[in-house]
Amino acid sequence: MSFPNFNAEGDLPIGVYRASLQEVVQHFGTSTPKRLQVTRRLERIYNIAFTTGKIAHFIIFGSFVTDKPDPNDVDIFIIMENDFEANTLVGEARILFDHLRCQAYFGASVFWVRRMAALGGEQSAIEDWQIKRDGNKRGIVEVTS
Secondary structure, three states: OOOOOOOOOOEOOOEEEEEEHHHHHHHHOOOOHHHHHHHHHHHHHHHHHHHOOOEEEEEEEHHHHEOOOOOOOEEEEEEEOOOOOHHHOOHHHHHHOOHHHHHHHHOEEEEEEEHHHOOOOHHHHHHHOOEOOOOOEOEEEEEEO
């Protein structure tokens, strides 16, 4: 995957870019010590989520997928299969699917829904994460397996 250049605001151009975790790490994760640290969190979170066997979509948004040299954390939106049950998980997997505990434990913001709860459908729910706090849009990344 060849990501496009960042725009004048330091964001990816509007769109949902699909790439493997390895491609995401190579492009966004190695330019500064802080990025390396946040990348380790991302990899850990992805691996834990992947072990559930229930990921439908794994989306990265926010400062990690910008040109910001020192992102504070990684922001993730996950759409899970309809039969996913977070309350049956144990250990770090259970923490991952509890937003506030996840922030404190992993240093990441993880939001998730089941496929059936994706407002407007899965693609619309994914595209909504392109909207920044100021109302403008940016590019986001979907990790493919």
